[in-house]
Amino acid sequence: MTTPALILDNVRVSYGDGDSQVHALDGVSLQVNRGAFVAIVGPSGSGKSTLLAVAGALTTPNSGDVQVAGESITGLSDKELARVRREHIGFVFQSSGNLPSALKARDQLELAARILGRRGRRSNDELLDAVGMSHRADHRPATLSGGERQRIGIARALVGGPDLLLVDEPTAALDRNRAHEIVRLLAHECHELGVAGVMVTHDLEVIEHCDRVYDMVDGRLTPRD
Ligand code: ADP
Ligand code: MG
Numbered sequence: 001m002t003t004p005a006l007i008l009d010n011v012r013v014s015y016g017d018g019d020s021q022v023h024a025l026d027g028v029s030l031q032v033n034r035g036a037f038v039a040i041v042g043p044s045g046s047g048k049s050t051l052l053a054v055a056g057a058l059t060t061p062n063s064g065d066v067q068v069a070g071e072s073i074t075g076l077s078d079k080e081l082a083r084v085r086r087e088h089i090g091f092v093f094q095s096s097g098n099l100p101s102a103l104k105a106r107d108q109l110e111l112a113a114r115i116l117g118r119r120g121r122r123s124n125d126e127l128l129d130a131v132g133m134s135h136r137a138d139h140r141p142a143t144l145s146g147g148e149r150q151r152i153g154i155a156r157a158l159v160g161g162p163d164l165l166l167v168d169e170p171t172a173a174l175d176r177n178r179a180h181e182i183v184r185l186l187a188h189e190c191h192e193l194g195v196a197g198v199m200v201t202h203d204l205e206v207i208e209h210c211d212r213v214y215d216m217v218d219g220r221l222t223p224r225d
Helices: 048-055 078-088 105-116 124-130 146-158 176-193 204-209
Strands: 006-015 022-032 037-041 063-068 089-092 164-168 196-201 212-217 220-223
Touching: 006 048, 022 048, 022 196, 022 220, 037 176, 037 204, 048 063, 048 164, 048 196, 078 089, 089 146, 105 124, 105 146, 124 146, 146 176, 164 176, 176 196, 176 204
Parallel strands: 037 196, 037 212, 089 164, 164 196
Antiparallel strands: 006 022, 006 063, 212 220
16 A cells, blocks of 8 residues: 555644634644545635645644655755655646746746756656647747646646645636636546645535545535545
């Protein structure tokens, strides 16, 4: 049995103190296996972004344990956390509006691979093909639609061959059809590549494409049946 790519064990994150203390994560436990794509849904302020930040080695919890690809990351230095992100984690953001505007789609992937200093088993061309963007390889972000930019954002997140893919509200800027396509693509890539995917969203329509769904309310996570 392989270790889950992500384990959160009774993780707590709080902000502030005394009367104004907020428990952003209030004892959250979660395991995500390789090849599984799960959704976390919840209202604004329920702790979704905090959960992604913890899983993404960007925030250290006040207590509890976090393991990425079998390695406990609580107590690591900032430098070590950066290594964990580089070696194991891919991030997909809300609208992929953060793609450098001067670079063609193909070069976006090349830049990402160089920054990471590593590359998964798929070439850039294979990645572009997988996300249905081969025909746009020479396009710059300004000439791509929102859905197309999101596809490049997904390919870029997969460049290093991550164990864990963290996805923050990927459909927020897309129409319905595009939203379904993007989430279907994310699920497919996780299954195909054996990547553990975690998507936070409040788009209830697209969660049908996910293997498991968890509800987040007031910093607590509950699995749906
Ligand atoms: P979501 O992504 O579901 O909207 P967040 O994880 O952003 O929720 O926030 C969870 C709770 O923690 C909210 O009450 C929010 O106001 C609070 N919070 C988040 N980040 C900070 C911070 N840096 N300082 C203080 N409070 C924060
Ligand atoms: Mg958020």
